[in-house]
Amino acid sequence: MTYQEFSKLRIVAFMFVMVFAATITSSAATLNTITAFDWTNGAAPGAGLVLDPAGNLYGTTPSGGAYGYGTVFEISPAGGGWTETVLYSFCESTCPQGSSPQGALIINSAGNLYGTTAGGGAHDSGTVFELSPATDGIWTESVLYSFCALTNCADGANPRAALIFGPNGELYSTTLRGGTSGCYGTGCGVVFELSRGSDGQWNEGVLHAFSGGDDGASPIAGVIADGSGNLYGTTWLGGAQSAGVAFELSPDFGAWRESVLHTFCDSASCRGGAYPWAGLTFGSDGSLYGTTTAGGKQTIEVGIGYGVVFRLAQTAGVWEETVLLAFSGSNGQAPYGGVIFDSNGDLFGTATLGGECCGVAFELVPGSGSKWNESILHVFQGGNDGNGPYGTLVMDAAGHLYGTTEYGGANGLGTVFQLK
Numbered sequence: 001m002t003y004q005e006f007s008k009l010r011i012v013a014f015m016f017v018m019v020f021a022a023t024i025t026s027s028a029a030t031l032n033t034i035t036a037f038d039w040t041n042g043a044a045p046g047a048g049l050v051l052d053p054a055g056n057l058y059g060t061t062p063s064g065g066a067y068g069y070g071t072v073f074e075i076s077p078a079g080g081g082w083t084e085t086v087l088y089s090f091c092e093s094t095c096p097q098g099s100s101p102q103g104a105l106i107i108n109s110a111g112n113l114y115g116t117t118a119g120g121g122a123h124d125s126g127t128v129f130e131l132s133p134a135t136d137g138i139w140t141e142s143v144l145y146s147f148c149a150l151t152n153c154a155d156g157a158n159p160r161a162a163l164i165f166g167p168n169g170e171l172y173s174t175t176l177r178g179g180t181s182g183c184y185g186t187g188c189g190v191v192f193e194l195s196r197g198s199d200g201q202w203n204e205g206v207l208h209a210f211s212g213g214d215d216g217a218s219p220i221a222g223v224i225a226d227g228s229g230n231l232y233g234t235t236w237l238g239g240a241q242s243a244g245v246a247f248e249l250s251p252d253f254g255a256w257r258e259s260v261l262h263t264f265c266d267s268a269s270c271r272g273g274a275y276p277w278a279g280l281t282f283g284s285d286g287s288l289y290g291t292t293t294a295g296g297k298q299t300i301e302v303g304i305g306y307g308v309v310f311r312l313a314q315t316a317g318v319w320e321e322t323v324l325l326a327f328s329g330s331n332g333q334a335p336y337g338g339v340i341f342d343s344n345g346d347l348f349g350t351a352t353l354g355g356e357c358c359g360v361a362f363e364l365v366p367g368s369g370s371k372w373n374e375s376i377l378h379v380f381q382g383g384n385d386g387n388g389p390y391g392t393l394v395m396d397a398a399g400h401l402y403g404t405t406e407y408g409g410a411n412g413l414g415t416v417f418q419l420k
Contacts, residue, residue, distance in 0.1 A: 029361070029377040029401075031385050034075055034082045035416040036409035039064040041086050042071040043413040045404040047104040047162070048337065048391030050113075057394075057402055057416065058087075058113055060101040064413065065089035069099035069120070072113065072131055072139075075416060084416075087113075087139040088131055095120030097141050098127035102160035103173075103222065104391065114144075116159035116173060121146035125157035125178070128171060128194055128202075144171075144202040145194055153178035155204055156190040161222035161279070170195045172207075172231060174219035179209030188217040188238065191231065191249055191256075207231070207256040208249055212238050215258055216245040221279030221338070223249070232261075232288060234276040241265040243274035243295070246288065246312055246319075261288070261319040262312055265304070270295035272321050273308040278338035278392060280312075284345060288312040289324075291335035291349060296326030306333040309349065309364060309372075324372040325364055327351055331374060332360040337403075338392040339364075347372075348401060350389035355379035358387040358408065361401065361419055377401075377419055382408050386415035 034057075037043050042061030049059045057075040065071035069091035075084045091099040098117030105115045113131040121127035125148035131139045148157045156175030163173045171194040178187040188210035194202050210217050217238030223231040231249040239245040243265035249256045265274040273292030280288045289311050296305035306327035312319045324347070327333050332351030339349040347364040354360055358380040364372045380386055386405030393403045401419040409415035 028363075028375050029419045031361075031378045032418040032420070033384055033386065033409065033415050034402075034418055035073075035084050036384070036411055037061065037064060037413040037415065038411045039413060041065070041084055042073055044406050045414050045416070046102055046390040046406050048404065049394050049402050049416070050105045050107055051394055051396055051402070052107055052111065055396060058105050058107065059404060059416065060103065060105060060115060061414070062100040062102050062118070067091045069095065070101050070117070072101065072105070072115070088141055090117065091120060095124070096122060096146075097143055098129055104162040106163050106165065108165070114163050114171065116161065116163065118158050118160045118176070121148075123148035123153075125153060126159045126175065128159070128163065128173075145204050147175060148178060149204075152181055153187055154180075154209070155206060156192050156209075157187060160220060164222060164225060166193070166195075166225070167229070168195075171202075172225070173222040174233065176218055176220060179206065180211055182210075182212040183217055188212040189219045189235070191219070191223060191233065208258050210235060210238060214238075214240050214245075214263070215260060216247055220277050224280055224282060226282070232280050234279055234290060236275055236277055239263045239265075241270075241274075243270065244276045244292070246276070246280065246290070262321050264292060265295060269298055270304040271297075271326070272323060273310050274304055277336045281339055281341065283311070283341065286314070288319075289339050289341075289347065291338060293334045293336055293352075296323065297328055306354065307335050307351065309335070309339060309347065322370060325362075325374055327354060329354050331355075331376060332362055336390045340393055340395060342395060342399065348377075348393050348395065350391075350393060350403060352388050352390055356381060358382040359389045359405070361389065361393070361403070380405065380408070384408070384410055384415075386417055389417075 043064030066089035072088040099120030128144045157178030159175040179190040191207045216235030223233040246262040274295035296308040309325040333354030335351045361377040363375045387408030388406040
């Protein structure tokens with residue numbers, strides 16, 4: 001699947017939940033637009049950011065840059081303001097180094113950045129890449145793996161998620177397509193591992209290839225890991241109700257075994273949520289937290305709802321879902337990003353639509369019993385403050401939140417913002 005085809009797919013999903021929302025005027029945080037993209041420095045960021053110990057922010061855009069196929073950028077605090085630098089522009093020739101990065105980055109202790117591209121590479125089906133800084137300020141890109149190297153893309157294709165590090169330097173994530181021959185012949189996606197061999201080369205292994213049935217299909221987000229090495233994630237589609245699943249992958253005598261923890265839209269009304277786009281987050285209680293782009297409160301306009309924030313908690317070996325917040329439109333709609341915690345146990349996230357038109361940033365605070373209370377931190381207006389926050393937020397040590405919007409800003413091509 002090309003980036004353009006995937007963009008059309010996302011637009012369909014975006015428009016599926018697009019309805020008029022009531023006006024909200026209250027705001028509990030101050031938004032500062034750090035960067036407005038202008039194509040030369042990137043365009044339409046759909047992923048979140050990563051922070052290094054010095055407070056620098058790093059991210060990706062799937063479009064724009066020197067060659068039009070995306071960038072990796074750095075934003076650094078400087079003199080009370082911010083300075084943006086394009087570290088790398090993709091696709092200067094036939095895209096062997098990848099094109100259209102759509103996931104967030106991760107960073108290691110040496111300052112190297114790792115990410116995925118949805119297109120390009122040796123087989124035009126995406127890559128895993130590394131960016132390494134040099135003393136002269138020039139960053140060097142290395143392709144660690146090009147997908148669709150196996151017949152029928154059995155190794156996966158079109159990754160659009162962030163990576164995570166394993167305990168021994170392995171890299172784990174997902175691909176949207178490839179794996180089996182299901183899902184209209186393009187494959188239903190895989191969970192993969194990359195490990196470095198003794199010769200310095202990176203080798204890929206498929207931990208699970210989704211079938212499109214009860215086990216899920218089309219994972220858009222990456223995975224998280226617990227202390228025992230089990231991996232957890234979501235699929236956007238598939239499952240018994242074709243509305244996605246939450247899954248666990250466990251190492252089992254050299255193989256990996258998948259368990260479906262929850263099937264979304266498991267009721268006639270989909271009140272528990274449907275179509276999770278983002279990944280999962282661990283709470284301090286060991287529960288899993290996340291969002292769905294639809295489901296929750298039904299309306300005539302959107303049918304199966306505006307999306308939810310949910311918790312999956314394990315009791316006697318059974319995972320049970322609790323809806324912490326069902327969006328209603330005026331307080332947000334269609335959360336495509338995940339949620340994060342602060343040190344107090346409060347949750348923070350964004351809804352891509354809703355508010356007045358263009359999305360909200362919100363906080364959820366635990367209340368009495370199972371009740372959680374929502375506060376709207378910012379209602380995006382679609383102007384200089386941005387439009388359509390897709391990615392998951394990140395928080396610095398001072399409690400400031402940072403994120404991206406895919407549209408809006410001074411040039412209409414998206415922003416990076418700070419909330420404090």
